[in-house]
Amino acid sequence: MREFISEFIRFDWIEYKRWSPNTKSIIGSSIFLFILLIAFLCIVTILVMGFSSIFGATTFNGEANRNFILAVAALFGAPFLVWRTIVAQTQANAALKQAEASLNQAIAASDQAKTAAEQARIAFNVSSATAFTKAVELLGSYRQVSEYNENDSLVVLHEPNLEARIGGVFALEKIIRDNEADARAATETLAAFCRQHMKKRPVLQIPRPSSQDCDTALQVLGRRRIPNPGESDSFVVELSGIDLRSYEISDLTFDRIIFSDSIFGGRDQADDCRFLNCIFSGCTFRDAQFEDCDFRGSTVVSCKFENTRFINCLGPKGETLVDDPEIPENEYQSTLV
Template sequence: MKTISPGAGAAVNGFRTAVAAIGVGAAALAGLYFTHQTHQLSRSAQYTERFSKAMEMLADKEEARQLGGVYALERIMRDSPYDRPAIIETLAGFIRLTSPAPSEDAQSFIESKKSPVPESARAAFYAIARRAVNPGDPEIDLSRCDLRLLHCKDANLVGVNFSRSDLRQSFFERGNLRESYFMGARLDHVWFSECDLTGSKFPEARIGNCMFDDSVLDEANFAVADDITEDSLTVMKSYAGAIFPWTD
């Protein structure tokens, strides 16, 4: 019988040990993967349950319950990237449903400082406005909404569609409204302070007494906007490449 030298025996034992270690490591990795998947499924089920409960609250007729639904959805939006797009669209749809644009003959200037927008709709708007910037967010449709007398600071409203909405007497400070669309919107007495409105479009928007204090309007389009005057330019921070009714 051929004998195995001590060196060869050590090599064989080392190989067996390595194989055993690899087996243990693979089992550990498989266990970790299974645990992770189980955890993910559990979290997904929790989000689904939380989302369902929040939607039930949002659909309630009592405004207090609706508010609870809005805040619950906002928490899920922060916690679950997967559910974020659906929640943003849900909140926008809720605003359109509960705060439709007023009629043309609605009071032109509101003396009261209280917004006519329902509290739950305001909460939904602010939830959208204060969300973190995310390139994967869906386009936000806030067209034909009553958004009067809102007060927003540091809002993320990039690319929002405000077509035919009424934003009269609202105040936006340091807001990011790049590429937003204001077709036919009521912007009378709106105050944009230190906002970025680069590339935004204002076709047929009514801009009487709208202020753009220290705001950036580069590449903005006011070609067929109503009531904008050259005096409006004096308070803008910049308007390079912007188009105005008097532009050749």
């Protein structure tokens, strides 16, 4: 009903906007003159009726006077009411146009914001891809070293560029921390780097000296954010077949890692370390000491323990290992999925 009245007042129902200017002028003048004629006739009729009612009666008629005054007031008040209605409608139309303009501006601003966000996303992805590629290149970097051999001949050797590799490790850590989409790829790259450069030797052989680049990679893996099982970014890290005897891993978190066929050893190498929901399959613990470590939820299968101590540690089932020579075997308890 409100829309019908609004359209009726604006005369949209007669489609006057399609008329030519001359037609609008003629019809507008005719309507105006017709309204003036009707108003004049009404005024004359009301005045005649009013005076006849007042002066034609034999006695004073208060009801007639009141009706006459009301009719005159209505006659003179009606144009003001019509004018006020027209003004209100004009203001409403202006407000509506302003609201439409504001809405269009808001839509345009929203589109611009979406475009800017998309451009920023593309730039971020390109930047992340470039950073990831550069970090991987740094991990595999070598440098040339010239030196004289026993025959006093100058030879050129290639050795790992430790400074560049460590820089690559820290670049991958930044990706893991800041870019959730590439965090898994960066983490698995570091794990592959450790598996490649920390390959185990036979237990009775002297372990390789620790390398700064591998040690830095282990530190980064041990302080990364650990997703909870079932989260969208939850995944398992594999550090199988590595030799940890020359590395200090205290105060690190190695949750949800597969240590298959790996070697642990070295006194005081693992204090306050966490191994929640890990898999220790076919591992060798030789001359190792773990103090205040947590192995809850881990799977321990076919491991060898030689001269090893677990002091104030929590076992796979939450049991306390006061000063035990091994971790109780606990098959298939890990929740890695």
